[in-house]
Amino acid sequence: MSLFGNFLAGGLAGLAVDICLFPLDTIKTRLQSEQGFFKSGGFTGIYKGIGSVLSGSIPGACVFFVIYEGFKAYFSVYPSGSTAEATVQAIASALGAIAACIVRVPVEVVKQRSQVSLEASKSSYDVFQETVKKEGYRGLYRGFRITVIRDSTFSLLEFPIWEQMKTSYAVYMGIAKTAPFAAACLGGVAGAISGFLTTPIDVAKTQMMLAESDSMATKMGFFQSLARVASQGGLPGLFRGAIPRVCWISIGGFIFLGVYDSALSYMSTVAA
Template sequence: MERREFVASLVAGGCAGMCVDLTLFPLDTVKTRLQSQQGFYKAGGFRGIYAGVPSAAVGSFPNAAAFFVTYECTKSLLGAGGVLSPPHMAPVTHMLAASLGEIVACLIRVPTEVVKQRTQASPSSTTYNILLATLREEGVRGLYRGFGSTVLREVPFSLVQFPLWEYLKTLWSRRQGHTLYSWQAAVCGAFAGAVAAFVTTPLDVAKTRIMLAKSVRRQHTEDDLHQRGWFHLLGSLRKGPPHFAIAPRLL
């Protein structure tokens, strides 16, 4: 990837991620509270729907930029005359690039996500107080609570979203005989994102509860994960809301 393309991916990806995160933040708050173990109204209901927004504002640009730069660089390297360069191998290239991009982005995303979600579920506290409390009680390691579960959510999401997005763009472009307009690419992205969100919502619920869990409940959640595995943990989610807050996540 040339330097100009690198900078373009960095800026465009970062700006796009920040705009999306801040615009849809109220829906993200509703989703987090619906998924929380304590229930929607005890977690704050519709009060303080912008609780935790400073954490999102700080992390969204570098998080999105890291993903898109890694995604584009990996896609360029894998498709540059190697085994994955033939057109029929494009879906594999997109899946590998998206997976690596998500893993790199999670190094930035998880600390801000932990603080954001804990603030969303405790609207009477501030982002700063939640950050200090997390560092005091759990140390830096606490900021990475749920890192594994976040990767296990993000990688399947990207494995569905990006190959589907690229396929839809290619299909639509071929049918109309020219490159897609921006709004057409956006429609393809929205559809691919909705499908990916629907498929990975149970994993998103598990990730949210692990990040929010504290003391006894935190230990119980982690014991379930380590001793009984992901299938038991995902099965236990049936005790919560049957919709898993899927509507806000799809939006």
């Protein structure tokens, strides 16, 4: 499969997930907000911020999969199911996540600030302009490092788990390749595991992005941010919003990796 095929399949997968599961993401963000769920909007306006996601989901997913599949293809000499192959998959997913953050972080900043804004008429573009006016374009990259840590850690867990489960399933079933539907189900499991384990990083990232520009939260490092969240709510505080996050990522993993696998299979059939 060409890089263009990976680019297109990844973009379609990212867009499908973001449109279908945006309400769950909004609920998760509001649960993690320091203001509290209901003060951040509760169940109202759950599609606020969708404009920023629609503009950035395809580029972000495309960048990820081009890096991910390109790196795997370059080191494709390792036998399937080997430790070396799993290591390549882990590194490839982490590199893809880091590269995608260049696109994802500004989208995430605008999206999350839109999700907790109580001004019903404020659009994603209004939030974008307000952020740039107050903080400059640098403000769009608030929380970049912690997002890189979250996404690369998540990808380090999710994709090797997914790839290994697909390989094991194919061997168990005695088939050459796992079908797209089965791959989608396994993607949901891999996403749920990875999403739960990385929730504390996500909580710290959310609070950093939503904090006022002159607050201490914006000046803290990764471990300081985690410690701050823990000091406010203990262990439950670190896993605030875990249920909607796991649901969102689990269903998202099913849709995202299922659409991606299906798109690749379809394009391979057409190319043949």
